[in-house]
Amino acid sequence: GTADIGVVGLAVMGANLARNLAHHGHEVALFNRTQARTDRLVEEHGHEGRFVPSSDLAGFAASLSRPRKVIVMVKAGEATDLTLEAVAEHLDEGDVLVDGGNAHYLDTQRRERSYKRKGVHFVGAGISGGEEGALNGPSIMPGGSAEAYAVLGPLLEDISAKVEGEPCCTHIGPDGAGHFVKMVHNGIEYADMQAHRRGLRPAAHGRAAGRPHRRGLPRLERGRPRLVPHRDHRPGAAAGRRRHRAAAGRRDRRRRRAEGHRPLDRAGSPSSLGVPVNAIAEAVFARSTSGHTTVREAARGVLRGPGGGQVDDVDRLVDDVRQALWASKVVAYAQGLDHIRAASDANGWGVDVAEVARIWRGGCIIRARLLERIRRAWAEHGPATLLAVPDVADDLARAQDGWRRTVATAVGTGVPVPAFAASLAYYDTVRRDRLPAALVQGLRDFFGAHTYERTDRPGSFHTDWSGDRTEHPA
Numbered sequence: 001g002t003a004d005i006g007v008v009g010l011a012v013m014g015a016n017l018a019r020n021l022a023h024h025g026h027e028v029a030l031f032n033r034t035q036a037r038t039d040r041l042v043e044e045h046g047h048e049g050r051f052v053p054s055s056d057l058a059g060f061a062a063s064l065s066r067p068r069k070v071i072v073m074v075k076a077g078e079a080t081d082l083t084l085e086a087v088a089e090h091l092d093e094g095d096v097l098v099d100g101g102n103a104h105y106l107d108t109q110r111r112e113r114s115y116k117r118k119g120v121h122f123v124g125a126g127i128s129g130g131e132e133g134a135l136n137g138p139s140i141m142p143g144g145s146a147e148a149y150a151v152l153g154p155l156l157e158d159i160s161a162k163v164e165g166e167p168c169c170t171h172i173g174p175d176g177a178g179h180f181v182k183m184v185h186n187g188i189e190y191a192d193m194q195a196h197r198r199g200l201r202p203a204a205h206g207r208a209a210g211r212p213h214r215r216g217l218p219r220l221e222r223g224r225p226r227l228v229p230h231r232d233h234r235p236g237a238a239a240g241r242r243r244h245r246a247a248a249g250r251r252d253r254r255r256r257r258a259e260g261h262r263p264l265d266r267a268g269s270p271s272s273l274g275v276p277v278n279a280i281a282e283a284v285f286a287r288s289t290s291g292h293t294t295v296r297e298a299a300r301g302v303l304r305g306p307g308g309g310q311v312d313d314v315d316r317l318v319d320d321v322r323q324a325l326w327a328s329k330v331v332a333y334a335q336g337l338d339h340i341r342a343a344s345d346a347n348g349w350g351v352d353v354a355e356v357a358r359i360w361r362g363g364c365i366i367r368a369r370l371l372e373r374i375r376r377a378w379a380e381h382g383p384a385t386l387l388a389v390p391d392v393a394d395d396l397a398r399a400q401d402g403w404r405r406t407v408a409t410a411v412g413t414g415v416p417v418p419a420f421a422a423s424l425a426y427y428d429t430v431r432r433d434r435l436p437a438a439l440v441q442g443l444r445d446f447f448g449a450h451t452y453e454r455t456d457r458p459g460s461f462h463t464d465w466s467g468d469r470t471e472h473p474a
């Protein structure tokens with residue numbers, strides 16, 4: 001065969017990747033389980049480049065030049081396993097099989113081991129940027145062997161986004177490294193969106209009903225300002241609420257389809273690595289709470305909020321929220337990078353964080369200017385935490401008053417701001433010498449004789465709490 005690369009799975013992501021490859025002059029073999037999708041792609045976009053459609057996998061494999069390179073872009077989970085196995089039956093030693101979907105990195109590790117036995121290079125590639133990115137240039141996070149990257153990398157770099165002429169694609173590391181980094185990317189994206197979505201919205205009293213909720217910074221309206229929570233929570237707009245719920249349900253379903261993996265949906269990621277990712281976790285939990293409609297409906301009419309909720313200085317609040325958004329984003333990045341470092345150490349992946357920051361600068365959804373600062377800091381010295389990078393720490397110090405006022409105002413007015421509050425708690429936790437954990441150790445010794453250590457001498461101790469309260473070495 002003559003095709004440079006093949007794509008299996010021609011729903012929105014696969015079709016757009018195939019078109020992107022064709023736009024860059026590559027000949028692209030096509031296969032989809034339901035042939036109508038293949039036909040539609042060729043009918044609508046066949047003139048954009050060189051496509052070779054096949055109606056079965058044998059024909060598809062025969063149409064590819066060797067070593068074959070195949071990107072599978074189907075629904076994450078069982079569909080991916082079934083499809084990979086079906087494709088692999090037609091591959092030979094040295095061919096490269098790519099899963100470009102949102103697989104969990106443990107699945108990717110398992111698949112990599114199993115295909116290695118057949119001599120097929122398996123690549124788990126995180127692809128970020130949604131359908132737009134897939135068509136015009138995504139950020140691509142491939143994991144797998146160096147040999148596989150040597151064959152596949154140039155093609156992926158070719159179709160990836162470019163920032164200052166550099167491709168937003170790099171070899172992340174072996175086996176599951178690429179999908180792990182993509183998972184953290186999605187976690188940061190959640191935390192960032194959560195912070196924006198829950199950004200406080202000061203609005204004029206009585207004039208807020210029915211106004212569309214704008215993403216991003218709060219909208220300012222003059223009048224007697226007060227804080228209103230997310231439109232969904234306001235009384236007296238039942239129809240609007242229903243419409244909003246239906247739309248949110250649709251959005252959620254769409255997102256669930258798009259996001260095969262959730263950052264925390266399986267034990268084994270942050271918890272087993274011992275990395276505190278509370279800001280990211282809160283963002284994920286906030287999503288499940290918002291989808292938890294039975295509980296929300298039961299609670300809505302029963303749980304009362306605070307009486308007041310006046311905000312005196314709206315301009316200041318808007319600026320405060322801006323500070324809180326920025327600081328929360330920094331904490332989400334700090335936790336995400338810490339998580340990548342821990343997973344890389346535990347798995348021996350050797351992930352280069354500066355490179356990760358570099359390829360996230362374009363194509364994907366989180367593209368922050370902060371990434372350039374991260375790239376520089378890690379290229380220079382690889383700090384233990386982003387929060388301690390001197391210029392970042394200075395900016396956080398400047399942002400903190402507004403960040404604190406935002407959380408305090410939100411708490412006082414009954415507006416949930418989980419991402420702001422969790423990130424602030426993390427900031428305050430890591431900057432202290434001594435933590436309330438000492439009290440918890442004491443309580444554990446009291447209730448369960450679990451013993452404790454002391455700051456002033458070595459060893460373990462137990463206090464006879466219910467007796468004469470003497471302390472003994474344990």
Ligand code: NBP
Pocket residue numbers: 008009010011012013014032033034037073074075076078079082083100101102103127128129130131257258259260261
């Ligand atoms: P979907 O996740 O909606 O999957 C649809 C594709 O999977 C179709 O080609 C469908 O074939 C195929 N498929 C299914 Br479903 N079950 C199959 C099976 N048992 N055997 C063979 N094929 C099967 O497509 P998508 O939204 O394009 O996403 C593709 C991947 O990319 C997913 O893993 C997703 O998580 C990931 N991703 C998506 C986005 C995004 O923004 N959408 C972003 C980044 C990553 P059919 O036509 O025969 O039904």
